[in-house]
Each structure stands twice: as structure tokens, then as C-alpha cells.
Amino acid sequence: MSGLQTWADTDTNPNTAISELTKTFFILIALNTFVKNEYMGIRLVTQVVFVLMTLSLWGQDVFSYKGRVVNKEGESIVGAQFTLEGMDRVFYLTDENGSFDFQTDRQTMILNQMGYKTQTVKSGEALIIMEDETSLLNAIVVTENKRETQLKNATISMEIISPDLISNTAPTNMEESIGRISGVQVVDNQPNIRSGSGWSYGAGSRVQVLVDGVPMLSGDAGQPLWTFVPTEGIEGVEIIKGASSVIYGSSALNGVINIKTKKSKSKPFTQVSVSGGFYDLPKRESLRYRGRKRNSLSNITAYHTGLYNGIGVTAGLNMLNDEGYKMGDYDKRVRGTLGLRKVFGKKNLIVGLNSTYQSGTSGSFLLWENYNLGYTALDSSTTDNIVSRVSIDPYIKWQKGKFNHSLNTRYLVVNNEVDNGDSANDQSNFSDLVYAEYQLQLALPKKKFNATAGLVAINSVTRSPLYLGKQKASNYATYLQLEKVWNRLTATGGARYEYFKLNDRSEAKPVFRAGLNYKLAQYTFLRSSFGQGYRFPSIAESFISTSVGPITIFPNNNLQSETGSNIEFGVKQGLEFKGWQLMLDAAIFQMDYENMMEFTFGIWEFTPPFDFKAGFRTLNTGKTRVQGSEFNIGFQKKLKDIDIQGFVGVTLTRSESLSPNEIIAQDSTGQLISYASTSSDTFGYGLKYRPRNLAKADVMFKYKKWRFGAGLVYQSQMKNVDLAFTEGIIAAVIPGVQESIDKKLTEYMLINARIGYAFSNSLSTNFLVSNISNKEYAIRPADLGAPRSVRLQVTYTLDKSK
Numbered sequence: 001m002s003g004l005q006t007w008a009d010t011d012t013n014p015n016t017a018i019s020e021l022t023k024t025f026f027i028l029i030a031l032n033t034f035v036k037n038e039y040m041g042i043r044l045v046t047q048v049v050f051v052l053m054t055l056s057l058w059g060q061d062v063f064s065y066k067g068r069v070v071n072k073e074g075e076s077i078v079g080a081q082f083t084l085e086g087m088d089r090v091f092y093l094t095d096e097n098g099s100f101d102f103q104t105d106r107q108t109m110i111l112n113q114m115g116y117k118t119q120t121v122k123s124g125e126a127l128i129i130m131e132d133e134t135s136l137l138n139a140i141v142v143t144e145n146k147r148e149t150q151l152k153n154a155t156i157s158m159e160i161i162s163p164d165l166i167s168n169t170a171p172t173n174m175e176e177s178i179g180r181i182s183g184v185q186v187v188d189n190q191p192n193i194r195s196g197s198g199w200s201y202g203a204g205s206r207v208q209v210l211v212d213g214v215p216m217l218s219g220d221a222g223q224p225l226w227t228f229v230p231t232e233g234i235e236g237v238e239i240i241k242g243a244s245s246v247i248y249g250s251s252a253l254n255g256v257i258n259i260k261t262k263k264s265k266s267k268p269f270t271q272v273s274v275s276g277g278f279y280d281l282p283k284r285e286s287l288r289y290r291g292r293k294r295n296s297l298s299n300i301t302a303y304h305t306g307l308y309n310g311i312g313v314t315a316g317l318n319m320l321n322d323e324g325y326k327m328g329d330y331d332k333r334v335r336g337t338l339g340l341r342k343v344f345g346k347k348n349l350i351v352g353l354n355s356t357y358q359s360g361t362s363g364s365f366l367l368w369e370n371y372n373l374g375y376t377a378l379d380s381s382t383t384d385n386i387v388s389r390v391s392i393d394p395y396i397k398w399q400k401g402k403f404n405h406s407l408n409t410r411y412l413v414v415n416n417e418v419d420n421g422d423s424a425n426d427q428s429n430f431s432d433l434v435y436a437e438y439q440l441q442l443a444l445p446k447k448k449f450n451a452t453a454g455l456v457a458i459n460s461v462t463r464s465p466l467y468l469g470k471q472k473a474s475n476y477a478t479y480l481q482l483e484k485v486w487n488r489l490t491a492t493g494g495a496r497y498e499y500f501k502l503n504d505r506s507e508a509k510p511v512f513r514a515g516l517n518y519k520l521a522q523y524t525f526l527r528s529s530f531g532q533g534y535r536f537p538s539i540a541e542s543f544i545s546t547s548v549g550p551i552t553i554f555p556n557n558n559l560q561s562e563t564g565s566n567i568e569f570g571v572k573q574g575l576e577f578k579g580w581q582l583m584l585d586a587a588i589f590q591m592d593y594e595n596m597m598e599f600t601f602g603i604w605e606f607t608p609p610f611d612f613k614a615g616f617r618t619l620n621t622g623k624t625r626v627q628g629s630e631f632n633i634g635f636q637k638k639l640k641d642i643d644i645q646g647f648v649g650v651t652l653t654r655s656e657s658l659s660p661n662e663i664i665a666q667d668s669t670g671q672l673i674s675y676a677s678t679s680s681d682t683f684g685y686g687l688k689y690r691p692r693n694l695a696k697a698d699v700m701f702k703y704k705k706w707r708f709g710a711g712l713v714y715q716s717q718m719k720n721v722d723l724a725f726t727e728g729i730i731a732a733v734i735p736g737v738q739e740s741i742d743k744k745l746t747e748y749m750l751i752n753a754r755i756g757y758a759f760s761n762s763l764s765t766n767f768l769v770s771n772i773s774n775k776e777y778a779i780r781p782a783d784l785g786a787p788r789s790v791r792l793q794v795t796y797t798l799d800k801s802k
Contacts, residue, residue: 063124069113072132078263081093097307102346191209191224219432232337245533246495246513268798272302302316302317314337354395383419385416386419390413393410449483466546475498493513495513524574530567569588570585585632634646644701648697655692687720688721710751718746736782754768767792
């Protein structure tokens, strides 16, 4: 409990008053003893002031607050904030039991917590029940400003994946759930938002992926570790579309994906899911590389949370055995997670530690043998990876007065032992990463002003022949973002300064952002934003040296950093009628890039007359632009026995090279490399490996014990690829890409469906079919997508709060 602060803001109790009265008594004795009689006037005035001040303190009322804060299910709410009404500081935090116990001179306090409605609390209330603020029209997000805000007030485009959609679709990896959102694709594990990226196998990501605000990118390649991200215990996913480097750094050039996990509960909660199924046979017989045998997959997830000796505990387990649908492309893994959290309510302090361990084997598939053997690996060669990963993430959060402090840290170790059958081509790699971020937030609710500032340090070291030995990368940054609200208008602005060092090479650069949101009517919001992005080359892009069959991946340690900017105008309109809630969102956007880094084919090693190596190298491709529009509708209806929710989204883009004839490199044969000379289709100067149009939709319908769901994914044709895929060297050794283009395999519509039944509050089942029509389609050149798959999931839940 706080001590004496000011005469107008004192946390008073009888002991404090007695102590102050005693002090005053001794001060009066000293005045009468040591002050001379000629200063009698001053002495009398001073004594009167001290007596009045002490009596005012003695006369203050003391109000006690003691009890618990729970939700409507009776679960304790941890970290709920008691604030002094009309003042800008947090007074008390509830502990792991949701308990509070303090005294103050205020008869009422303000209570708030993310995801719940703010309410006024009176002294003497022992049980406080907070109401959910989870409606579609008032959804809460934290990713834009790293603090709690309402989605409708965002100055940028954001999407939310609800925990219901994640659990209802039973993903084996989080990238499956991410790929269901409009405007978002995942190609070879690389996320792509609004055509901001093409195809860059195993290279750095333009989208920052976070788990609870902490980056989940590998230290060497800078790519998302999807299999390392837990699918159990997920609270939801938030996606920012557009450059967000001011708050989230280099990898947020194209956007941010923040995966939020569930926090510990006071009452035990346990959930176990077991699923199994198979990949169906492709329609074309030539694609059945195992004959009539269907590849299977099985998955077990378990999640538990509870409170033990005042410490909140979360634990998760995942065991997957996925034979995959392509030759050599499989995944067998075990992953465990453990989270510990302790709340010290009287000190406004939270400390915790999250840790994850993963071990397993997996295979990878890069290119097909040919069009008729689309699921057979090139030369039938396979690569086996023995993977082990460990992360340890200590954190601490504390509040003092008007300031919120947090320190998030991570130590990540990744070890891949690779067996590709070629001892001369060792692809094994080891890397470790140390991350730390200190963040300070100032909140002044009365003045409707918020400030967020931070310091970031990231150091990564890799040791691998895959990356030409030992490489070291460092990144240091500081940032500041301000937010001010005037009635209907919200304005944000921020800046970040980045410093990078890769071995002996270093550079630094500032980036800026600004945004406006105007409340035109009760549920009508106009927004505009400008953001800059900046990405330094990853270790992999600079130093990778490997091969797959006759195709070689070459390093390029002369890569320059890429920069970009995003301008957007949007409107969000909420509607509510007859129990329905709808949220309509429309946006137009433009993204401009300088020195964009892209995979480019060439003959990069040549010894006359016939000895050469051809393959891909990451190059700076000059100036590019992506323009487009996006339309989304979210809907929700909840009645006694009926729950309907879903979304429909369409993204229309036009990407182009602004310098199509600029010479960006020269290969070993003297061939000049440009956009025009390496593109299979230069009409409109569209960028490579990007469809123009995407459409996504999903609906979930719950009636009593039954659950139904369906999803749709549409992608227009990917018209431009590397010219070498359609004519020349690759076309000769990997035939069939032009044939797949002619058959428009990259243009497709997939329909997924699911049906579930709850036998009781504890036991439920879910039957899922993906790609119902068994559509043959291509994700990119020389890589077919998954055929129809069928799975059955059984879930057992034990929830002591119900």
C-alpha cells in the first residue's frame, strides 16, 4: 500500500493519522522551545497551520476494499486494475486469485481489464463480476500500439482470428489458421500480406510474427518458426496489414501477426484433443507416388492451466505424426510449453517465465520431378532434418504512478541436423538468439493522451556450412509513439531509429508513421495512415549456399537493405439489428518499395566451355509498387441456442515494377539481369509470384449441441514467374511448369467443411474435410497443393470453473 503522498491524495488509515499527530506534537514543542518571543506572530501562524493540517488528516474517512474480481463464469480475473477516479495512475492489481485488499480515502474506484467493460466499484463490494467486452462491434486489440484499444479506433487495417475459428478448424500448425484470413497468404512458410512478397524460399520475412508480443523469427533466416508456435491454448490472433516498423522493427515491412496465448486461471482447466485422418488419392494416377496407399496424419494436443501456491501455471503438449502428401515432405514432432506467472497486487508487479521445447524430424520438398509426377521430389531425392529448439522467455511488468513498465526477454536456440545423402553438401545449421525489449507507457486518461517508448536489443550467432561458417548479426533500436484523442478524432505518430550490424558491416536508419481515426457516427469510423518500413538482409539471404538436385541457391553478401512505405485510407461501419452485429470494412492502399529483395534465377557460376551452376540468388530488384483495395464483412449473432459468426473478404491488388529495364546484376556468362529479362510475362510489369485477386470466407453455426462450419479460398492466376521456369535451363530439367500455367493451376477455389457434436460439457467431436472437390492446384511453380484430406477430432475438456 502506498504511503503519504499529498494532502489532497492520501491513502489514509488510522495508524497514519496517529503517526502524523505525533509528529505535529513534537514540532509544536520545538517551536515553543527554540523560537524567540520576538517571532511570536510567525510562531502562532505556523502552529495553527500544523494543527489544521493534522486535524484534516485525522478527519478523513477510510474506505476498505477487500474481495475478488471474477468473470461471469466465476473465473478469477488476474491483473485487473483499480484506478483512482479522475486520476491517471493505477492504485492496485488483483492477484492470481483475483483478490484485492487495500484501504483508501476514496469511496469509489474505477476497475478495468482488457477484454472487459470498465466499471465503477464501491467500497464494501466483496464479489465483483466483470462483463465481457467481446462483441464484434467493440472488439479489443493490443497490437497497433502495444496496449489495449478498440479495433474500431485503429488507424490502420487490422484483422482478428477468433479462438473459436482456431479450435473449430483443428490446425496442426498456426500457418493453417493464418492462411484463412483475407489478404494473407503463406507460401513455403513465408507469410505475405496484400502481395507485399512473392516467393523467397527460406529467406527473410517481410511480416513480423510474434507470440504475446515477442518475435518468433529464427535468428539466421529471419523466417517464422510455425511448428514452434503452440496451437493449444491460443486466445486469438491479430494481424496488422501494412508497414509497422516503428513499433515492431525491421521484419514488419509488410505487416505484423501477433499470436496471443491464454493466461493462467485460478480454477483448473484441462483440455485434450486427439485427431487422425488421411490425405486422399489425387485424381490423376500419375501423381500417386505411393500407388493406392493414402498418407496419414495424427495429432495430439493437451493444455492445462491452474493456480498452485499463488503461482499461475500453464502447460501444453503437442505430438504430431504427419506423413504429408508429397514425397519426403513429412513432420514428426513433440513440443512442450510451460508458463509460470506471479502477481504481486500490492506492488503492482507481475513476473513470469514462458518456455518451449521442440524435438522431431521432418522432410522438405522444393521442386517436383515434372508435371505428371507433381508429388514426386526432383530426382526422387529427399532431405531429412533432425530438429531441436528451445526458448526461455522471462518477463516482468510493473506499474508506478502514471507509468507502465515492461521488460520482455528471450533466449532461443535452434539446431538442425540435415541428412540429404550428400556428405559434400552439408546443410546442418545451428543458431542462437538473445532478445530484450524494455517498454515504458505513459497513460493520461483525463487528457486523453498516451505515449509508448522502448529500447530493443537483438543478437544472433549462427554456425553452419550452410551459411559459410560463423556469422553474427546485431540489431539495436529505440522508438517512440504518441497518441492523442480530441472528441471524435484520434491521432497517432511515431518514430524509430534502427541500427544493424552483420559481421563487420553496419548501417542505421530512422522510420516514421502517422495515423488518424475520425468517428463520423456511433459506429462509423474513417481512418488514414502512413507508415515506413525498413528491412536489413538476413544471414540466410546474404550467406546461404546449398543445392537441390541441379538447382543451386547462391549467397549474396552485397545485398542492400530494402525500404518501403504504406499509405492507406479506410472506413469501418458497424451495424446492429435483430440480434445481428455486422462490421463492414473497406480500404484502398499503396505500398512503395526501394531495393526490394527477390529470388532471381541466373547462371551464377561458369567455367568455359561447359561447366556451370545455375539457380537462385536474392537480388535487389529496384523500385516496385503494390496498389489495391480490400473489402471485409464480419458478422455475428448470438441467441439462447444459436451462435452464428463468420467473415467474407476480398483483396484486389496490382503489383508492378517501376524500373523494369534497370540492370540489377550480371551473371557469370555476361548475361544482364533485369526484371524484363527474367520475367515470363511482362504485361503490365506485374511482379513475380503474385496473384492479383484473393477471396476468403468462413462461417460457423452452432445450434444446441451441433456445430457446423465451412470455409472458402479463391486465388486468381499467378501469371508472372521466373522465365527460366518456362524456357531455358529449369524448363529442361524440371519440365511442366508452362503446362501448369496453361492449365491455370495457380487459379483455384477450395472449399472446406466441418461438422461437430457435443455429447456433454466435457466430450465433443469434430469431423473435417479440406478441399472437398479434390481440386488439383499449384501454390507456386513446380509445387502442387494438398489433395482432399479427411480428419476426425475428439476433444475432452475438464473445466472446474463451470
